Structures are given as C-alpha cells and as structure tokens.
Amino acid sequence: MEKSKPKTPPRPKSVKELVDFFETHDMGDYWDQMREAHFDVDIKRRKHLVALQEDIVGKLTEIAKSKKVSSESLINAWLKDKIRRATKIQKVA
DSSP: OOOOOOOOOOOOSSHHHHHHHHHHSOGGGGGGGOOOOOOOOOOOOOOOOOOOOHHHHHHHHHHHHHHTSOHHHHHHHHHHHHHHHHHHHHHHO
C-alpha cells in the first residue's frame, strides 16, 4: 500500500484566514509540516473568584452602572480603600 502524500498547509494572509481554514480542516493532517514554536509565558496577574450573595451583586451592579465603571473595578477600589483603612487602624493601635 502506497503512503499518501502529506497535505501542505495553506499560506494565509492573516491570522483570521488561518483560523477560518482550521475551523473546517483537521490540524492533525498538517502536523508534520508545522514548525515548532518557542515562547515564554510570564503570568504576573491572577484572578480570584469570590462568592457573593445575590442581593449584594444586584446592588453592586446598580452602583457600578451609575458610576460608569465595571463591577470588578468598583469592588477592587472599595477593597483597596478598606484594606488601607484597616492597615492604618492596626498601626495606630
């Protein structure tokens, strides 16, 4: 049995074109022709999930909208302020 000729990957003009191609084609068919990629990942920011009571989320969203900021930004600002104040109180005591 004859071995099939490896498929040649496309030469896209954009990342979108490449993504569109692989939406309908199997990347495994082109694996042997793919170049190896080397890159470093330096993750410095982490996100933490915190459970909030439903009624708190509703009020928070309402306040954030009125201030034209995201709920995430509002929570972070409030927590930073609360931590700053708590730290001041501990130093005085």
